[in-house]
Amino acid sequence: MSQKPQGELDVLDKVEIPQKYKVILLNDDFTPMNFVTFVLQRYFSKTPSEAEQIMIEVHQKGAGIAGVYTKEIAEMKVHQVNEVSKQNEYPLKTIMEAE
Numbered sequence: 001m002s003q004k005p006q007g008e009l010d011v012l013d014k015v016e017i018p019q020k021y022k023v024i025l026l027n028d029d030f031t032p033m034n035f036v037t038f039v040l041q042r043y044f045s046k047t048p049s050e051a052e053q054i055m056i057e058v059h060q061k062g063a064g065i066a067g068v069y070t071k072e073i074a075e076m077k078v079h080q081v082n083e084v085s086k087q088n089e090y091p092l093k094t095i096m097e098a099e
């Protein structure tokens with residue numbers, strides 16, 4: 001048990017906090033909007049209205065956050081989206097970025 005005052009972190013405490021990664025959806029000119037909203041619901045557990053909102057943001061701004069996860073989970077999401085997009089012959093891509 002730590003004897004330190006609350007709110008104070010030392011190096012040993014810090015290494016136990018896992019780094020989180022943003023999974024970022026990228027816009028393109030070809031992927032249908034309904035496929036993007038499907039992906040957000042299926043792989044990122046978004047509601048239909050959340051999915052619609054994120055898809056529109058990506059469409060307008062060029063990129064947007066689909067979710068934030070630990071490294072292994074983020075890697076899996078990126079892989080799943082890139083694979084399902086390829087299978088459907090759409091250029092939809094995701095990347096991950098440390099928070």
Ligand code: TYC
Pocket residue numbers: 025026027028029030031032033036055056058059092
């Ligand atoms: N820009 C696409 C279109 O007009 C829709 C789209 C949105 C594609 C988000 C990718 O990540 C994306 N059909």
